[in-house]
Amino acid sequence: MMKVRVLSAFSAGLMSLCVATGATGQNISEMDVTLGTSASANGLSGVLDQLMGMEAASLSGLSANRLRQIGSAFDARRARDDNRIMDAAGLDALRAPRGGAQWRCLTEALYFEARGEPIEGQYAVAEVILNRVDAANYPNSICGVIDQGTGRQFACQFTYTCDGQSEEMTDRTAMHRLGHIARIMIDGAPRDLTAGATHYHANWVNPRWASVYPRTTEIGIHRFYRQQY
Structure with a gap:
């Protein structure tokens, strides 16, 4: 169960990255299902290698400007969750605000x-x-x-x-x-x-x-x- 949780957390983070970069996360979900039914140490290592390869592939095709935009969005979200003062770039990177x-x-x-x-x-x-x-x-x-x-x-x-x-x-x-x-x-x-x-x-x-x-x-x-x- 611990191995599956680790993989799920890793793949969830990668899924967010895929959404940000425009890549697909279909294969990640398929890997989770496969590992959930049969999780050996070797199997876990192999799947993690594949996930890390997908992460590298997603990032390698991005421009420096797009990487900065993604970084700003994640920094802004973290700052918002921590209730910290955010600068203009961080605020502008967030989705439209809502409230009553x-x-x-x-x-x-x-x-x-x-x-x-x-x-x-x-x-x-x-x-x-x-x-x-x-x-x-x-x-x-x-x-x-x-x-x-x-x-x-x-x-x-x-x-x-x-x-x-x-x-x-x-x-x-x-x-x-x-x-x-x-x-x-x-x-x-x-x-x-x-x-x-x-x-x-x-x-x-x-x-x-x-x-x-x-x-x-x-x-x-x-x-x-x-x-x-």
């Missing part, structure tokens, strides 16, 4: 508040929103935090919700990337960029509270602050 209403609200907020910011700045804005969700004196949902004050002139917490401009996300690349950041942060990525910030502002404005709350960091055009309760 709270995820959509966070994606939209990041799009209109931070899409022109560096990656760390985009994660930082997500931190602020989620820090507010956790704070007692703010709404306890992402959508609630983002929409707080919307509909009252000069009372909205996030400018894009009451500036009268279209809220249609037209940049598909940015939406894809920010959707992944929203997904990663909602799924529990560490919030260690802003030291618990609950506020931020662009560096060309000077809101009244900026002289009251301690500044925690500055990333891109945004300065971050932590509200004192």
Whole structure:
């Protein structure tokens, strides 16, 4: 049974590689079935040799650029599973993100508040929103935090919700990337960029509270602050 498990794990990994490279995994499945019914040490060695040969053959026909793309995709998937901050290349290598209403609200907020910011700045804005969700004196949902004050002139917490401009996300690349950041942060990525910030502002404005709350960091055009309760 141990030998079969080892082969299954190896072949599963090779199957993923075959999918990434466009090769077929039919022969791998056939080898698994054969070994599962009759697994001798010699048989295992022979099948592993064949599998490794298939792996080498799959890789040998790929261009250097395609190999880099595959490597980036696997690195991105691993980083996502570990809830680590990922760079733009890693995020772009992932499949289209998905989520419910709270995820959509966070994606939209990041799009209109931070899409022109560096990656760390985009994660930082997500931190602020989620820090507010956790704070007692703010709404306890992402959508609630983002929409707080919307509909009252000069009372909205996030400018894009009451500036009268279209809220249609037209940049598909940015939406894809920010959707992944929203997904990663909602799924529990560490919030260690802003030291618990609950506020931020662009560096060309000077809101009244900026002289009251301690500044925690500055990333891109945004300065971050932590509200004192």
